[in-house]
Amino acid sequence: MAGGIAAYAVEAFNTAKQSENKMHDDSVARRFGFAGGLVPGVEVLAYMLHQPVARWGRAFLERGLIEARFTKPVYDGEIAEVVANETSDGLALEVISRGQFCATGSASLPASVPDVVLAEYRDVPAAAVRPLVSAESFAVGSWLGTAPRAWPGQAATAYLSEIRERDPIYANERLGHPGMLQRVMNRLLVDNVVLGPWIHVGSRMQLLSAIEEADEITARGRVVANYEKKGHRFVELDALVVANGDRPLAHCHHVAIYQPREQRG
Numbered sequence: 001m002a003g004g005i006a007a008y009a010v011e012a013f014n015t016a017k018q019s020e021n022k023m024h025d026d027s028v029a030r031r032f033g034f035a036g037g038l039v040p041g042v043e044v045l046a047y048m049l050h051q052p053v054a055r056w057g058r059a060f061l062e063r064g065l066i067e068a069r070f071t072k073p074v075y076d077g078e079i080a081e082v083v084a085n086e087t088s089d090g091l092a093l094e095v096i097s098r099g100q101f102c103a104t105g106s107a108s109l110p111a112s113v114p115d116v117v118l119a120e121y122r123d124v125p126a127a128a129v130r131p132l133v134s135a136e137s138f139a140v141g142s143w144l145g146t147a148p149r150a151w152p153g154q155a156a157t158a159y160l161s162e163i164r165e166r167d168p169i170y171a172n173e174r175l176g177h178p179g180m181l182q183r184v185m186n187r188l189l190v191d192n193v194v195l196g197p198w199i200h201v202g203s204r205m206q207l208l209s210a211i212e213e214a215d216e217i218t219a220r221g222r223v224v225a226n227y228e229k230k231g232h233r234f235v236e237l238d239a240l241v242v243a244n245g246d247r248p249l250a251h252c253h254h255v256a257i258y259q260p261r262e263q264r265g
Contacts, residue, residue, distance in 0.1 A: 005055070005084040005091070010047045010164045012039045012097065014076035020190060023197035023260075029073075032197065032260055039074040041200035042186055044103050046163040046179030048093050051084040052107035053167055055091065061175060061210040063113045068093070068105035069202040113208055116248050121220040121240040126191035133259060135228075137193045138235040144221045146187040151180055152214060176211030178250065181241045185254045188221040188237055195258060201234075202255040208248045215243040221254070231261030 014037050023029055026036040045068045052060050074080050080097045090108030094101055124145040131137065138144075151159050156177075160170060163179055170177055182203060189195060211217070221239030228234075237254040 005051060005086065008047070008050050008082040008084070010080045010082070012047075012074045012076060012078050012080045013043070013162055013164065014039045015043055015162045017076075021195065021198055023199055028197055031262055034073050036075050038199070039076060039080075040186075041068075041070045041103075041203070042179060042182035043163055044068070044070060044074050044080065044095060045105075045182055045203055045205075046165070046177065047080055047082055048095060048103065048105055048107075049178055050165065050167065051082060051093070052091060052109075053169065055084075055107075056109045057169065058173065058175075058210065060107075060109055061169075061178060061207060064107060064109055064178075064207045065090075065205070066093075066105060066107045067202075067204045068103055070103045070200065072097075072100045072102040074102050110206075114206060114251070116208060116240065116251055118240065118242070118246070118248055121222070121242075123220055123245070126187075127193070130192060130194045133193050133195045135233060135259070137258065138189075138223045138226050140223050140226050142223050144188045144192050144219075144223070144237070144239075146184060146191045146219045148216045148218050149180075149184055149187065150214075150216045151176055156213065174213045176213065176215065178205065178207055178211065180211060180217065181205065181250045181252070184217050184219045184241055185221075185237070185239060185252050188219050188239060188254070189235070189256060189258065193258070197260060199257040199260055200254070201257055204253040206251045208250055209243070211243065211249060215247075215249070216245075217249065218242055218245070219252075232257045233259035
């Protein structure tokens with residue numbers, strides 16, 4: 001028990017073993033210095049959402065704010081323990097697995113939903129033909145779009161099973177889990193460029209509306225940074241995730257290494 005909030009333990013599940021991103025494949029991930037395929041950062045963030053929702057309920061799903069930075073990998077089948085501590089303005093969050101701090105972050109509940117202007121986020125389609133990744137991918141200032149995604153009925157149930165979510169609020173109130181929005185944020189990258197192995201390293205997500213069962217979800221993103229650091233190439237996105245083309249669901253900042261440095265020797 002930390003700060004009056006019980007720790008939350010999840011048997012981590014690598015949902016992306018068969019994905020195009022081979023950083024989730026054991027043999028490829030080892031070339032980059034990891035012990036095996038990485039559990040996607042978007043799923044680790046989904047684990048981190050459990051305690052804020054338990055703390056604030058539907059209000060968090062409608063206007064909650066969460067930030068996360070992924071510092072060490074979480075591996076398939078390992079226990080990921082999310083520790084939450086009360087702070088003056090919300091919760092401090094940590095994810096611990098195999099004795100290491102794998103993610104840090106925070107969650108809070110703003111008094112009201114922040115104002116967002118839908119028209120300020122350009123609605124563009126996903127790339128008709130995706131170019132191969134290069135240092136020139138994701139030009140600063142460019143706009144990206146995604147193919148629509150939806151998780152109706154059994155798809156939503158399957159998603160909750162994949163992220164090991166046990167809170168009954170989603171089934172009882174027929175709401176989508178906000179981790180779905182992070183999966184759509186990843187699509188801003190993979191729907192527009194043919195990537196090699198890549199890593200999601202951090203996110204900030206301000207929720208603006210609860211996800212309804214029938215929502216069709218897209219993202220509208222602008223590239224705000226593209227840079228090299230320690231041999232890795234990073235991209236940062238500012239984006240709005242939207243339901244049915246007209247209802248903002250979340251304002252997100254997404255950071256990824258889209259060309260990681262390979263280990264030598």
